[in-house]
Amino acid sequence: MTLQPNRIYQGNCIEKLRQLEAGSVDLVFADPPFNIGYSYDVYDDQRTTTDYLEFCEAWIREVHTALKPNGTFWLAIGDEYAAELKVLAQQLGFHTRSWVIWYYTFGVNCVRGFSRSHTHLFHFVKDPDDFTFNGENPAVRVASARQLVYADSRASTKGRLPDNTWILRPQDAPAPSFSPSHDTWFFSRVAGTFKEREGFHGCQMPEQLLGRIVRVSSNPGDLVVDPFGGSGTTLAVAKKLGRRWNGFELSKEYVSRIEQRIEGCEIGQDLDGPADPQKSAPKTARGKTRTKFKNGRPVISLDSETESSVIEAFTEASDGHSTDYLLCDPKLSKRFLSACRERSLPGDARMWNSFLLRIRKSGKLPKSTNSGRRLSYTDMDPYSDGSESAMRLVGIDYGMTLDEMLCSPQAASEFDQLAGMFSPGYSSFEYRWAALALRKRAGTKRYRTLASDQQQYWSQQRTPNRFALEKCLAAKYDCPGVYVVLFEDSVLYVGETQSIRDRVEKLLNTEAWMNFAPTAVRVWFLKDEQKQFGLRSFLINRDKPLLNSEYLRQS
Known part of the structure; x- marks a missing residue:
């Protein structure tokens, strides 16, 4: 039996993974039971260590079989078995690309130990030289310290990607010592009072966290699979981001609730929760953020000198064509960007093009004199x-x-x-x-x-x-x-x-x-x-x- 995409199937994940066509899946995200005695409605979360590791070996082996040669596997796991499952996945043929720490608020209180406020996220690939990693996607990247704090004109508008870090409390950390782009990721757990909480499952992942993983490790139209459907977050995010998806879940009750959640999602709908949780977390010490943001992107000021230079560059490069024509024509666009560089304008290509549209809106660009190619x-x-x-x-x-x-x-x-x-x-x-x-x-x-x-x-x-x-x-x-x-x-x-x-x-x-x-x-x-x-x-x-x-x- 070959499973149809965009379906949640009730049953044992090992059996369901075997029903997927071998080498057909682009991304698997798995948040399995941690074997810590959590109370699920049908699953026993208190197995012996041997039994639990044998279970994990079986389903991870099937994940490896189901993935395409360039496929990616993300695994969320707690402290108890993080090391064992990392080694196990590598023994089954996976290669570790990243070991990410998800740091969250509303951590689990411990009486005779430090309170737990993190989960391990392992980023595995089948082929270390051929895998999807959309690091240039601006929805994956985040603002740098130059953008957030210093409003530095030299800052790249693309933001930045991860570096390694250890951190105690992101609210109190001086920039740029913590960022959601690090391999320590700060997303609040979906607590019971949160608007996005579905209510029927106690281990709900934040949509923004899954959004980063789905965006960076797959492309629109790719097939995303979650062997442990849980609250349905992976599947909801996959649908919103235009991916095909399959989910497996042992509990009939959870399957029914997941179907209701998916039915309420629309393709292209915004993900729940803040995209940059650090901005929504209260800071202990007051500080000033000089850069303004709109729709999650920095708004760069445009002074009169830069404005004049952009107009000059456009006039020189456009051959009398309109702004739209220039942006559609790669040759004219390249000529405009070269003219901006020759004038040593601050910023980068994306910023200069954005300046051009802002200036057009203000009516300060010369009128088009060359209609160029017209298409009906x-x-x-x-x-x-x-x-x-x-x-x-x-x-x-x-x-x-x-x-x-x-x-x-x-x-x-x-x-x-x-x-x-x-x-x-x-x-x-x-x-x-x-x-x-x-x-x-x-x-x-x-x-x-x-x-x-x-x-x-x-x-x-x-x-x-x-x-x-x-x-x-x-x-x-x-x-x-x-x-x-x-x-x-x-x-x-x-x-x-x-x-x-x-x-x-x-x-x-x-x-x-x-x-x-x-x-x-x-x-x-x-x-x-x-x-x-x-x-x-x-x-x-x-x-x-x-x-x-x-x-x-x-x-």
Whole structure:
């Protein structure tokens, strides 16, 4: 039996892991029972040491089998068996990349020992030379001390990644001696009074902690597995971040509660809890933070001298094109960044591009005199779906708007690569321009009104039956219309196109699309562009597909 993704299965995790296709899983996160006598509803947490280690060896062996050759395994474990399970995992073929300490408040009080306020997080990989580690993802990185405290113009806007540290209390530590990017991670436990507490399971992990692990060790569309479903946090986070997921749980009661929790989650929804808990923790000593933050990112001041230099660099590099055109054209964008460097501007590429958009908003940039290449919706039809899907996935994973993606060379490159995987054969300019065109169209008053006016009409129409994707390869489907791509009962994507046949043929022959395991399609034959947009907007707002842009949900 092969298990279907996006399901929680009740049963023994060893048996369920064996039902996964070997080498099919990208990331496993496991938070097993610690064998400390905790009271679960069906599991005995007081095994002998020999019995417990044999149990762990069995399920870790199956994890190794289920993972892809470049797969990653994260293990959360307490002090009692941390050393034993680290050695055991290595004996079974894993390589240790990191030994992270999760430090939390609301620690466990001990009478004859120091109160426990940490859990071990082991980061294992199958291949030490080939594994996923998205260290450039800005949602994984955190602000440096130069950003947080000193407002240093030399600080990289990307923030920084981990260094090794020991710490007693992060609230009292002088910056930068503690940071959530260290291998000692500070996240509060999900205590009983916390809003995100589900209530039915006493060992709930924080969503932000799982978010960091899922983001750094997997990509959108990857398969994430949790052998010990527990409160369902791993699965909820995987769904919110656009991953496929499987969970196993011994307790029928927990399975039922997890299903309710997952049902209440939406793809792209914010993770619960503070992304940077150090900022929400009270400090013993008062201090000043000079850098202001908006949406978790530093807001850098723009003085008049820097503003003038950015305008000069843009005028020199743009060849009379608009700001959007420059950001979409890699050659012009590179020329602008070179002009900024020549003027020794403070900051980096992301900051300079952000300054450019801020200056445009203030109306101080010269007007465009060169319209350049113009693309119609018909021109963009062969790749607009790939552009939209890439925009959606990078937006979920990086926590960025489209403007923020285009300002960040790393995110823009990731967007280009993803769009090329969904719709091969086109240029970065075409992919980026299609994304901007979609946003502009969705935000236009005319189209927003059109979508609103058609909502009631489409809600009263019959939904076409689903059928196999291959049926769309027939000649009768070489026509305009709206189509819905399904994975079982879940909607993956809603598209409008000039040729349903061409879109579905590409889907069937493109690995990026097939990674989402589409199983069926629905089709509406529509020639009128306005009706296409109205129906598409209605379906996206009703079904909330994984791969459609947030901009269309607002239409």
